[in-house]
Amino acid sequence: MYMKKYIRWVSRTLKMCKVERLDQFRISFDLNKFAQHKIDRWLEFAVARQVQRLELDLLDGGDLPQYSGSCYNFPVQHFGLNDYDYSAQPRLNKLPPLLHNFFKSLKVLLFKSVNLTGEVVEFFIYNCPSLEELTVHASETLVNLQVVGPSVKLKYLSIWYCIALKSLKICDTNLVTLSTTLSAARLVLVNVPMLIELHALGFPTNILDAMLSGISSCLLSQLEVHKINSDITIFGKHCEYGLVYLGKYKIPQLTMLKKFVLVLEAWEDRTFLDCTNVIEAAPQLTEFELNLVWINPKRSKRECRKVASCPLHHLKVLKLYGYYGRTSELELVRYFLENAIVLEKILVDPIPLAFFRIEGEPRESKPVRIARKYAKLQLEREVPSHIELVIL
Structure with a gap:
């Protein structure tokens, strides 16, 4: 019922729209292949107006991939790509003027729960001279992708939750930010001198395996922002257990x-101190952020583990989201209090990362109020007065 109502509303709105050009065209609703024809028409509308930012976000509930086999399929026939020789050189001059102008104007392209192949993605990359940002999220048909060559203008690339992805190769480009899943896909990064942000989704051990095999130590040494996301809602396993193996890895100098x-997911009262070898491999680190997804957190009465001594000379900010009041969280705070020489601020938010996925979940629910109480009891007596403590 809601899908049909949304489709009628969008179609009616577009009929009334008389503009000749668009800066942005964004569809955000959990539509699927049963709305194929309507979405095709909407894309034609955007293309005809030389849109610069095109977003097609069809995730289920705004966050989760569509059920297998139900994703909307990108209409290659409407873009002149159904009979295109992808091995050929860029052929913008061979396209109709309407498509030619669209490809020239496009700057941002986002597909979520849209099925498209690596060849189609590469066509956009190599044939859109102004394209700087590309996101492909939860495509079931993306298997291999190559982003190669200094002519590529892409600065931000996100390849998320593409379960069929086998390889991702990025060479000789000026990419600045890469976000990708490292659960099964082979990642190859060669000569990417401008890359300073890497956001990796997967099991902690798989991420490190990929980092140590597909990325040179020289490239790792140039990263300024690194994010490891082991989201249980996608992988369906308790990724936090992978933390106990992180201490066995020899991390290159970051x-x-x-x-x-x-x-990470908050599961029972597992310690976080096994991830400190990554922190200690980054001598210039100024900010550490921990985001917890509440799965089955439990407060225990165990004693805090004794923290190792390793001075952190530049760390100034500690952020903890989803603080529950477990011993594991307290001992992590103690680790930073004892080692972060110039620590200035600790920000604590008891709201767990996954709460935005739960429709109607109040911010001030009983578990959150209890978690905030524990945060105050534990931290207000631990944190010295010269360090700013903010508990939201």
């Missing part, structure tokens, strides 16, 4: 890393 973000 000499330029300024910010490290870790996304």
